[in-house]
Amino acid sequence: MTSPNKETNGPSSIRTLRGIGVSPGIVAATVVVLKRQTLRAGWYHLPEDHIEKEVERFAGAVQAAGDELLSLREKLAGDLADALSIIDSHLLMLRDRMLVERTIGIIRYKNVNAEWALAQALSDIKERFDQIDDVYIRERFADIKHVADRVFGLLSGRVQGPLASEDQPVILVANDFSPEDTLRMQAGNVHGFLTEKGGITSHTAIVARSLGLPAVVGIDHATSLLATGDLIILDGGSGQVILAPEPAEIQRVRESNRRDRLLADELDSYIHLVSETVDGFAVRLSSNIETLRELPAVLRFGSEGIGLFRSELDYFNNRRPPNEEQLMATYQHLLATMSPYPVTIRTLDVGGDKFFNRFPGNKAWLDRERNPALGLRSIRFSLYEQDLFRRQLRALFRASVHGRLRILLPLISAPAELRQVRAIVDEVLDDLAAKGHPVAENVEIGMMVEVPSAVVMADVFAAEVDFFAIGTNDLIQYSLAIDRGNQYVAHLYEPFHPAVLRMIRQAVEAGHACNIPVSLCGEMAGDPLCAPVLMGMGLDELSMRPAIIPKVKRLLRHCRSDELRQIAQQVLQCGDCDQVRQLLARELPGLYPREYYQG
Amino acid sequence: MRAEKKVLVGNERGIHGRIATRLAAIAASHGVRLFLGHNQETVECSSILDVLSLALTRGTVIDLMAEGPRAERALSVAAEIITAQDDACHDQPE
Numbered sequence: 001m002t003s004p005n006k007e008t009n010g011p012s013s014i015r016t017l018r019g020i021g022v023s024p025g026i027v028a029a030t031v032v033v034l035k036r037q038t039l040r041a042g043w044y045h046l047p048e049d050h051i052e053k054e055v056e057r058f059a060g061a062v063q064a065a066g067d068e069l070l071s072l073r074e075k076l077a078g079d080l081a082d083a084l085s086i087i088d089s090h091l092l093m094l095r096d097r098m099l100v101e102r103t104i105g106i107i108r109y110k111n112v113n114a115e116w117a118l119a120q121a122l123s124d125i126k127e128r129f130d131q132i133d134d135v136y137i138r139e140r141f142a143d144i145k146h147v148a149d150r151v152f153g154l155l156s157g158r159v160q161g162p163l164a165s166e167d168q169p170v171i172l173v174a175n176d177f178s179p180e181d182t183l184r185m186q187a188g189n190v191h192g193f194l195t196e197k198g199g200i201t202s203h204t205a206i207v208a209r210s211l212g213l214p215a216v217v218g219i220d221h222a223t224s225l226l227a228t229g230d231l232i233i234l235d236g237g238s239g240q241v242i243l244a245p246e247p248a249e250i251q252r253v254r255e256s257n258r259r260d261r262l263l264a265d266e267l268d269s270y271i272h273l274v275s276e277t278v279d280g281f282a283v284r285l286s287s288n289i290e291t292l293r294e295l296p297a298v299l300r301f302g303s304e305g306i307g308l309f310r311s312e313l314d315y316f317n318n319r320r321p322p323n324e325e326q327l328m329a330t331y332q333h334l335l336a337t338m339s340p341y342p343v344t345i346r347t348l349d350v351g352g353d354k355f356f357n358r359f360p361g362n363k364a365w366l367d368r369e370r371n372p373a374l375g376l377r378s379i380r381f382s383l384y385e386q387d388l389f390r391r392q393l394r395a396l397f398r399a400s401v402h403g404r405l406r407i408l409l410p411l412i413s414a415p416a417e418l419r420q421v422r423a424i425v426d427e428v429l430d431d432l433a434a435k436g437h438p439v440a441e442n443v444e445i446g447m448m449v450e451v452p453s454a455v456v457m458a459d460v461f462a463a464e465v466d467f468f469a470i471g472t473n474d475l476i477q478y479s480l481a482i483d484r485g486n487q488y489v490a491h492l493y494e495p496f497h498p499a500v501l502r503m504i505r506q507a508v509e510a511g512h513a514c515n516i517p518v519s520l521c522g523e524m525a526g527d528p529l530c531a532p533v534l535m536g537m538g539l540d541e542l543s544m545r546p547a548i549i550p551k552v553k554r555l556l557r558h559c560r561s562d563e564l565r566q567i568a569q570q571v572l573q574c575g576d577c578d579q580v581r582q583l584l585a586r587e588l589p590g591l592y593p594r595e596y597y598q599g
Numbered sequence: 600m601r602a603e604k605k606v607l608v609g610n611e612r613g614i615h616g617r618i619a620t621r622l623a624a625i626a627a628s629h630g631v632r633l634f635l636g637h638n639q640e641t642v643e644c645s646s647i648l649d650v651l652s653l654a655l656t657r658g659t660v661i662d663l664m665a666e667g668p669r670a671e672r673a674l675s676v677a678a679e680i681i682t683a684q685d686d687a688c689h690d691q692p693e
Contacts, residue, residue: 085617085620086616086617088624089616089617089619089620089647092619092620092623092647093647093648096646096647096648096649097645097646097649098646098648099647099648125648125652128651128652129651131653132652133654133656134613134654136612136613136615137612137613137614137651137654137656138617138654140615140616140651143616144648316684316685503674572604
């Protein structure tokens, strides 16, 4: 789907298209438009003595298609597990009785050619799939069509070569790519993808991300708006596509690509430096992680703590919910490895529906929650299933003696919830003391600020907790009422919406008025445009994927705190997100030319 | 040997391509025939298209049946995949 958001330049020419950015990176290159007509020879009647030959010809094409898929499967690296499973399902479809036996049946009983019979079988399958209500399953027909197209191609004698053969870098444009198409591109000169169909979870998106190539999906009519040979700029982060860019714009993108490569080398030197501005204003840069396997990366990229440990994985790794000892082992390892840096562990943040589906009990009714995002999840679930919550708290406190623990409560929306948690914590602590388990004195208990009510009441909450952690992904979703996974509204998900920025500011001010630190853990924290604004707003800590820490640290070390505060002030005066972006595009490169590549 | 039980579809996206693919693999690796039944319709897991076209969404209760010498074992592996809420952590070595 295209957003309605098409900017125009001049009376008739559309210069910018907006889709969904599903794999980050900016690239300027010419496009190759793949308009794949399904090759379908017409109907012809076969004489009796040709029928078995026709069946053989069809079986040969199916066999050859299978061989192609298998050889593609072999060539793939092991880390593309998602892609492998897609190929496996295509192999099954290729050999499915609905496709193979049905086609052969039609050839035999109607005395017709294989192409026509296959088209017939395919349309029968389509009819069945069209009746399916569930969108996700219905859309799997696209896979069946990819598989059938492969057989059609082989029947017509077409040899499938690489999709792009030119030496120049290209961006491929198509209605949709089969996963195999996307994979064949990894070796070559393909520098980006653009499709008409798809969302953030489409195959193209998954494969593009695993290959590290920029991709934009969901641009209607892209294959007619663009022609092979057109030069475009594709931004797989914002989803923006610039048609017929000015030479200066292209130059800028190419230069920035070149500098990105140089920058990657330079960034290594920042890993061991302190994260502070030129004038000595420090911001803690910490990591968001969910498994202990990520700890080496956390240490390698110079993270000063864990700003968010998502504790869910322990709950879904086994057939049963984890016991206290298992949880304690995880937390102890985490705290001991990171000590003396703080480790923020968020208590179980799942929807009740997910939990009971995993461990089915007599509570399967929760499956039917109409609105899971507004349902029994996160802290509400913990307060509902208090035995589970107690078990996690006991493990946390018992591990606390091994480092510096901060316990983070998700989705707090009312002060009453905090008081309930306090009462449970007190009971747990009494019980641990009675049993002689030592507990650290300095365990901090904080809350996520991710629901609008928590922002509005931040002054009240700040008096009751030891720290705030602003979760921007959920805060944006709840305050703008946008489900980012929905392709029809995804373009409205906007971190620079002034409402979001003002809420962040409000939470920071309320926290600081009560002398508690405020951190932010969401994708905004690692975004080079957002991070300076967040620092200027006074955030004490930004938590992000470990790998981007050196980049943000480098930025911070070239900034002055008074300038950042001034920019944040100006941003907070803006009335809409476009104004914010224009302001930042104007101010940041001026102040920090090296950081924004315009020097 | 024949085994059967009722199971609840747990995956957020229902029985989608990846799960259907795994069910077919379980039937093959255990040397059994595996069937899914729902609303008086029964399909064999060897046909991924049959399985997909049942459109089994989360929360649906289905009849799972296995026939063959290792029916019990195949049934329990298949049941676990169907009831799991996510795809990732259930790769069986077989």
